[in-house]
Amino acid sequence: DQQVKQNSPSLSVQEGRISILNCDYTNSMFDYFLWYKKYPAEGPTFLISISSIKDKNEDGRFTVFLNKSAKHLSLHIVPSQPGDSAVYFCAATHQGQGAQKLVFGQGTRLTINP
Amino acid sequence: DAGVIQSPRHEVTEMGQEVTLRCKPISGHDYLFWYRQTMMRGLELLIYFNNNVPIDDSGMPEDRFSAKMPNASFSTLKIQPSEPRDSAVYFCASSFGPSETQYFGPGTRLLVL
Numbered sequence: 614d615q616q617v618k619q620n621s622p623s624l625s626v627q628e629g630r631i632s633i634l635n636c637d638y639t640n641s642m643f644d645y646f647l648w649y650k651k652y653p654a655e656g657p658t659f660l661i662s663i664s665s666i667k668d669k670n671e672d673g674r675f676t677v678f679l680n681k682s683a684k685h686l687s688l689h690i691v692p693s694q695p696g697d698s699a700v701y702f703c704a705a706t707h708q709g710q711g712a713q714k715l716v717f718g719q720g721t722r723l724t725i726n727p
Numbered sequence: 728d729a730g731v732i733q734s735p736r737h738e739v740t741e742m743g744q745e746v747t748l749r750c751k752p753i754s755g756h757d758y759l760f761w762y763r764q765t766m767m768r769g770l771e772l773l774i775y776f777n778n779n780v781p782i783d784d785s786g787m788p789e790d791r792f793s794a795k796m797p798n799a800s801f802s803t804l805k806i807q808p809s810e811p812r813d814s815a816v817y818f819c820a821s822s823f824g825p826s827e828t829q830y831f832g833p834g835t836r837l838l839v840l
Contacts, residue, residue: 615769649831656731656818656831657770702770711782712758712825717770 616640617705619718627726632690634721636703643705648688651700693725731832733819739838745807748835751800752821761794761804762818809839
């Protein structure tokens with residue numbers, strides 16, 4: 614039972630355009646969501662997060678949107694840059710249970726074309 | 728800070744052998760996590776520690792897997808005996824506090840033949 618799903622294994626975007634990565638979840642107990650970015654041969658690195666009390670969080674070129682009714686979140690990157698080429702993981706957790714027990718999606722490989 | 732350090736970076740072993748993966752968390756971090764990434768199951772949490780004490784090991788797949796944290800700067804994940812289906816990338820992560828960002832190490836790529 615995959616509680617966090619990223620249905621697009623890959624995405625290719627032109628440099629300068631907007632990249633939109635999507636994520637769906639099934640567990641209504643999740644109240645905190647994160648995006649991690651991973652380069653080859655490295656561990657995932659935290660990118661941005663959002664609490665369920667918000668519907669949007671912005672950090673520079675990165676914005677995460679949360680639609681609780683649809684159990685859907687998305688990561689927008691604008692403008693996209695070649696250095697953004699990586700695998701992006703969506704993760705979710707239920708806060709207040711001790712440490713963040715992150716449940717990850719399968720990841721989306723983003724390629725930014727010059 | 729050097730970040731989370733994992734060793735070895737790559738490990739190739741034969742079925743039935745014991746495998747030990749090592750992790751040094753970021754200094755001062757009191758939470759340590761072990762994750763496994765496979766093609767089939769993606770990235771999944773195996774176990775986490777708080778102040779060197781195992782808190783939740785519900786993700787540990789079988790009794791063949793064990794994890795220890797003898798002190799604040801060292802943890803091991805052991806597989807004995809190893810099987811080909813244990814082949815995966817194993818990540819260690821640490822955080823300062825229960826709700827803080829988890830910082831991941833570079834991972835250990837394990838291949839069991």
